[in-house]
Amino acid sequence: MNLIEAVKNAGIVGAGGAGFPTHVKLSAKAQVFIINAAECEPLIETDKYLMRTFPNEIVKAAEIIAEHIGAERKVLALKSKYQREIEALQQAIIETDSSFQLVKMKSFYPAGDEQTLVQLVTGRSVPERGLPLDVGSVVSNVGTMLNVYQALQGSPVTDKYLSVVGEVANPIMLYVPVGTSLQDCIDQACPLLEEYDIVVGGPMMGKVYRGDAIQSLTVTKTTGNIIVLPKNHYLVKCAELSLSSIIAQTRSACIQCKMCTDMCPRFLIGHKIRPNMVMRNMYRERLIASNDEYETIFGEAANCCDCGICEMFACPMSLSPRKVNIFIKTQLAARGIKPERNKNPEASADLQYRRIPTERLVARLDLMKYYHFHAEECITLRPAQVSLLIKQHIGAPGIPCVSVGDKVQKGDLIVRAKDDSLSASVHASIEGKVTLIDGERIVIDKEKE
Ligand code: SF4
Numbered sequence: 001m002n003l004i005e006a007v008k009n010a011g012i013v014g015a016g017g018a019g020f021p022t023h024v025k026l027s028a029k030a031q032v033f034i035i036n037a038a039e040c041e042p043l044i045e046t047d048k049y050l051m052r053t054f055p056n057e058i059v060k061a062a063e064i065i066a067e068h069i070g071a072e073r074k075v076l077a078l079k080s081k082y083q084r085e086i087e088a089l090q091q092a093i094i095e096t097d098s099s100f101q102l103v104k105m106k107s108f109y110p111a112g113d114e115q116t117l118v119q120l121v122t123g124r125s126v127p128e129r130g131l132p133l134d135v136g137s138v139v140s141n142v143g144t145m146l147n148v149y150q151a152l153q154g155s156p157v158t159d160k161y162l163s164v165v166g167e168v169a170n171p172i173m174l175y176v177p178v179g180t181s182l183q184d185c186i187d188q189a190c191p192l193l194e195e196y197d198i199v200v201g202g203p204m205m206g207k208v209y210r211g212d213a214i215q216s217l218t219v220t221k222t223t224g225n226i227i228v229l230p231k232n233h234y235l236v237k238c239a240e241l242s243l244s245s246i247i248a249q250t251r252s253a254c255i256q257c258k259m260c261t262d263m264c265p266r267f268l269i270g271h272k273i274r275p276n277m278v279m280r281n282m283y284r285e286r287l288i289a290s291n292d293e294y295e296t297i298f299g300e301a302a303n304c305c306d307c308g309i310c311e312m313f314a315c316p317m318s319l320s321p322r323k324v325n326i327f328i329k330t331q332l333a334a335r336g337i338k339p340e341r342n343k344n345p346e347a348s349a350d351l352q353y354r355r356i357p358t359e360r361l362v363a364r365l366d367l368m369k370y371y372h373f374h375a376e377e378c379i380t381l382r383p384a385q386v387s388l389l390i391k392q393h394i395g396a397p398g399i400p401c402v403s404v405g406d407k408v409q410k411g412d413l414i415v416r417a418k419d420d421s422l423s424a425s426v427h428a429s430i431e432g433k434v435t436l437i438d439g440e441r442i443v444i445d446k447e448k449e
Pocket residue numbers: 253254255256257258259260261275276279314315316317318319320321
């Protein structure tokens with residue numbers, strides 16, 4: 001079996017958050033292969049734990065992939081403050097006779113954004129709404145490398161490492177079957193509050209879930225972190241604001257200071273995106289009938305990557321250019337507008353001076369009291385039930401290939417990737433009986449002994 005087949009059969013998707021099917025990403029040739037080890041957002045511990053615990057496996061898989069895609073330059077990019085991780089990887093590079101080079105970055109947000117990383121490592125800006133491959137690069141995450149290593153040993157993706165931090169007595173690293181209840185994971189960390197809300201992912205790009213909605217959530221292949229927060233925390237309050245309030249505030253309170261544009265990482269790598277201009281024109285958004293005019297005024301919003309710097313850090317008026325851009329993107333799609341792309345952007349000379357230091361961001365987000373946890377040990381959970389989403393990736397869902405009542409072993413295929421589209425397989429993450437299949441998920445219960 002070749003590498004691509006092994007990766008596809010194992011159901012590997014980008015473990016760093018987006019969930020792009022890895023076999024598709026690796027079916028290309030590229031000059032540069034970058035392992036994204038930056039752990040982009042604060043408060044996430046997972047990639048650092050993996051680098052300290054499995055450095056040899058990560059480097060070995062990375063070498064195999066680099067050879068497969070024909071990369072001449074091989075880079076492991078991480079923050080220079082990750083001293084223990086740097087030592088572990090340096091040792092692994094020596095022990096495995098690897099030619100990977102460590103690129104050590106300052107601690108800034110969004111260091112792990114693919115396009116920011118490619119620009120930093122290669123000096124080239126990815127085209128607007130393009131891929132790293134457009135400038136000869138492939139980027140993959142350290143968690144994905146570990147999954148590739150295990151796939152080459154014959155093991156599909158069945159388990160996930162994740163951290164649980166925030167308002168808890170015991171911030172922890174967990175190793176759990178995919179499909180484990182998020183509530184079970186949270187309980188392991190012992191929340192300090194009766195009532196709380198959570199962010200799944202990082203504080204900037206993760207999603208806030210409130211109250212009863214938490215009960216139905218389960219671990220997916222892309223879940224890397226849970227932050228438990230008080231119900232009145234700044235991040236929760238930001239997530240509560242309705243779109244109509246956000247738009248009303250935009251129309252009345254934007255002072256056109258332009259800070260959102262000056263700090264926007266996409267603007268800084270040369271993309272045409274000026275959130276202040278979108279904000280300035282929101283007063284007449286509903287009045288524009290002509291699609292050409294709409295594209296001229298609002299088309300730039302299509303280049304927003306949703307990083308959140310404009311709303312969570314830059315804006316002195318606590319406005320939300322990010323959410324306005326998300327709204328505008330839905331309007332562009334509804335009107336059938338596909339804005340022109342600049343395929344040869346050039347980074348601003350100011351780029352390196354306008355990076356947001358991680359600690360300042362953490363302070364701004366009121367998360368400093370949770371910031372200094374470092375996962376030393378990992379607890380393994382073995383739940384009696386898992387609920388696996390049929391679609392855990394970007395693209396089309398696969399096709400369930402089990403029925404209610406079937407007995408499955410851990411690692412058995414339960415959802416087959418579609419061959420004719422971007423898709424990914426899913427495997428049983430525990431041994432047991434299939435007890436439910438609906439349009440979204442497959443539930444497996446451990447059988448009583
Ligand atoms: S930073 Fe805020 S106030 Fe300033 S231009 Fe942008 S949205 Fe308006």
